[in-house]
Amino acid sequence: GGGMGCVAPTPSRAEILHIPAAEGWDGSAVITTSNYATVRVEDSSDISREAGCLEQLLSLVHTAATPSGGCYQLRAVVVPMLRTDGKWRAWDSSPDGVRMQCVFQQDPRDYMGGLMKMALKTKTFYAAVDPTQSGSRGYADLYRQLEVAGQEGYFISSIFHRPLREYPARSGHVACLVCQRYAGVPACARQYKAVKCDMQVTKAGLSMPSLAERLSEYSNAGYRIACCYRPPLYPSGRTSVRGGCGAAKGPSYELHIIFEQTSLNYKMAFVDVPCAGGKDSIDAQQYLEVIHRGAEQGWELAGVVDMMDGSIDCVMGKGTVTLRLLFQALENPKFAVNEKREYSAVSDESVESLQQIVIQA
Secondary structure, eight states, rough: OSSSSOOOOOTTTTTTEOOOOOTTOOSOOOOOEEEEEEEEEOOOGGGGGGGHHHHHHHHHHHHTTTTGGGGOOOEEEEOOEEEEEEEESSSSSTTEEEEEEEEEEEEESGGGTTTTOEEEEEEEEEEEOOTTTSSTTTGGHHHHHHHHHHHHHEEEEEEEEEEOOSSSSSEEEEEEEEEHHHHHHTOOOOOEEEEEEEEEEEETEEEEEEHHHHHHHHHHEEEEEEEOOOOOOOOOOOOSSSSOOOOOOOOOOOEEEEEOOOOOOOEEEEEEEEEEEEEOOOOOOHHHHHHHHHHTTEEEEEEEEOOOEEOOOOOOOOEEEEEEEEEESSOOOOOOOOOTTOOOOOOHHHHHHTTTEEEEO
């Protein structure tokens, strides 16, 4: 096979996703767990209110980072979107709010050969984001917070926004940056770079034509993926690819990939996972199982991207959405991984070898 990643058909009970072990894997599986928080939906660009609105979610993060919680790092916050009656909304919801799924991981190699566990110190930054401004001006505050976090030695665990009541966001929104580092260990400054990757609507569906190129470009320049962030901007005319309730085609969405400058080498891969859901719920186990399978083979979750094709049959009350999972693995796990977590990424030869993510009956 040639490029990175593959698009999988809609899975059935009889199909399982097989992910090969990372090349050179030393047998140390990345340990994965997950939990969800219910967050109320409210349109607001007031940064001072965010901590209270996200209290339940941030409590999960803090608990998981303690020794009693397992010393887990937050790797992604997942909120699949659905388009119905010409409007976007968070799919997995209840009268109490939207369920935001948190995925946590722990690499045993980070803990001095497993002889001891170190708690993670968590810090939350908030940034005002206005994607309606041209160029990168609307993200100036977000990028500034990335720089501050890096100077303080934090690795970026996840960037997300609280679900909004109404899309598109009329006057910007607040992005939440969850950052973590090992407590009691001297902090090492980190350098981050945000890179925009367009998500384009085509006749065949949503695509990210520049993704493989961006991953190759920055991995060869000595970077790893810290996390991914998709702003909640849905201008009029941008709609679902698959059809459904009054959907039509429109222009592109955008994804921001946050890269961290590194010194060790990482391999990267991605796979698309179709997930089925009902009117107000989606079974998170569909994508969590794939994340677990990758972790068991030495692949760390690097990001979860909603491909914005969520649609539902208005009569049957059932639909699907595609989530793109980004993975990365240390190229030579036998190297000692220090507190700075210095990872980079992938050679051209490694990219060619990653086209092995397949569906097996």
